[in-house]
Amino acid sequence: MPSPTDAALPMHVPVLLAPVLAAAAGARRAVDATLGDGGHAEALRRAGAEVLGIDRDAAAIAVSRRRLGDERMRYLRAPYASEEARRAVAEFRPDFVLLDLGVSSRQLDEPERGFTFRPGAPLDMRMDAAGPTAAAFLNGADETTLARVFREYGDERQSRRLAREIVRRRARRPFAVSDDLVNAVRASLGPRAGAPEFARLFQAVRIAVNDELGGLALALPAFRDALTAGGRLAVISYHSGEDRLVKHTFREWASACVCPPEQPVCTCRGRPLGRLSPRKPIVPDAAEVAANPRARSAHLRIFQAGDAS
Ligand SMILES: C[S@@+](CC[C@H](N)C(=O)[O-])C[C@H]1O[C@@H](n2cnc3c(N)ncnc32)[C@H](O)[C@@H]1O
Structure with missing residues (x-):
């Protein structure tokens, strides 16, 4: 029941x-x-x-x-x-x-699972709490890998620019919450960055994190x-x-x-x-x-x- x-x-x-x-x-x-x-x-x-x-x-x-x-x-x-x-x-x-x-x-509706780009959500995105989190991926992957993920899984034309921006930002402060990725997307894509872009690029990270x-x-x-x-x-x-x-x-x-x-x-x-x-x-x-x-x-x-x- x-x-x-x-x-x-x-x-x-x-x-x-x-x-x-x-x-x-x-x-x-x-x-x-x-x-x-x-x-x-x-x-x-x-x-x-x-x-x-x-x-x-x-x-x-x-x-x-x-x-x-x-x-x-x-x-x-x-x-x-x-x-x-x-x-x-x-x-x-x-x-x-x-x-x-x-x-x-x-899963999308539970902010603590980190699949969402709503402010303050932890960058987790793992479906089974095993393996590296989205934050670990964004903080650890090299620039080429980041660019490939955004290009191949996110169809992002500015993938290199976004990857470079992530590497620059994480050297100052490691990525931890959704806002960190949202801000990096905003900074590299400019005014065209909105909910559809965040959804697409968060999905790209999720696909990589869960292979x-x-x-x-x-x-x-x-x-x-x-x-x-x-x-x-x-x-x-x-x-x-x-x-x-x-x-x-x-x-x-x-x-x-x-x-x-x-x-x-x-x-x-x-x-x-x-x-x-x-x-x-x-x-x-x-x-x-x-x-x-x-x-x-x-x-x-x-x-x-x-x-x-
Ligand atoms: C779109 S939902 C399925 C909804 C389901 N058909 C229903 O009617 O409720 C996808 C589900 O697949 C699970 N999932 C995604 N990738 C998986 C994988 N590689 N192995 C096992 N489960 C996975 C997710 O945890 C999620 O619960």
Whole structure:
């Protein structure tokens, strides 16, 4: 039973719920590898699946467990790309795996977790209290690494200038709170720096701190291999770098030959591992974006595993 406190928390409608449920139709065992507050997991269970819920955030596991209980639910607190999680998913033999990437609304709403650029928030951004914080990253990374993170994960054209500004400022006083990064962004980007820039550049730091693209690249093939024949792997991403990685990975799996074009004879697997279904990403409609602005940048891609034969 949900506790009164949990019931009082706002429960957002899970992003792209209808197409996720359509992709999971008939699934008897589903993995929700980014459990969050359990919105998708709850719907998957209601549709008939037993659900393995994974999250690296202890608070997400606790909230979901209180909300959903243990009936046809299993829980694992671990990064989904960890060996423990990949083994648990393989042993579960799911028909459906969901990744709803990034941070939850609850994580964003808790200033002490440091995902926000609201004034005075500590620069933490870790999803599981393990490894270096955002402050440690900003104070320790060299200028080239900082510039690469802002360019690659934040699409920032002035990435070098921002990296230089951070290195200059941290020599005077180490970065500790959101204001330190906000002020560095303001100083290097000038008047064009506003909430969208802060959100984009904070997200870039978060992606680096949690090695989000590295984990995704490791987990995708492991989850595909764990699927039963005909099973589906669905990924919702909110960031162009993540979506690009998912798109290219799924396309490669769906092609018959992955040998270099100049190679005269095919020596690779010579058959597709499954198909993209549908071929294009699914995005939320205007009504969903109006109801939940967080869904704005969501892209859902679905890969269906072929027969094992
Ligand atoms: C967008 S929320 C998921 C919301 C969920 N679908 C729902 O309906 O409530 C993303 C969740 O994934 C978790 N997460 C992000 N990266 C992770 C990783 N590498 N391993 C495990 N959990 C991760 C976050 O802690 C967060 O709780």
